[in-house]
Amino acid sequence: MAILNLKKNKVASEKVAKKTVKAVKATKVSVVKPKTNMAVGLGLSHVDASSIIVRPRITEKPAILSEKQGRMVCVFEVTKKANARNVSLAVQVLYKVVPVKVAVLRVPPKKSFVRGHISYGKTAYKAYVYLQAGDKIELA
Incomplete structure (x- = not known):
């Protein structure tokens, strides 16, 4: 004696699930996406990029x-x-160049000693960008 017909419900639901999976597999359609810039595809626009890189x-x-x-x-x-x-x-x-390696470093602040007090400048951050042998970036 099955309590509340749980076994029957499990078997029936498994059969229905298998049928729906087969129906879903049959309706898959392949979509060909045009090639775009990888960075733009990942959600980084020109404005965001210029806010990340301050200057060379x-x-x-x-x-x-x-x-x-x-x-x-x-x-x-x-x-x-x-x-x-x-x-x-x-x-x-x-x-429009794909870097091979990027290293981001912290530049320590400069110490200055004026009238018996030590003050520090701003901490800066710089990034070393390594490119492939044939790639070039024109800076200044």
């Missing part, structure tokens, strides 16, 4: 790194909340 830092160190490694290295000042993924997407949107 043009110094000798990236030039030395580029010669040593055989690929282009660019350095940008970025906002405090920027991470490597956001910087990578911003470079893709602004410069």
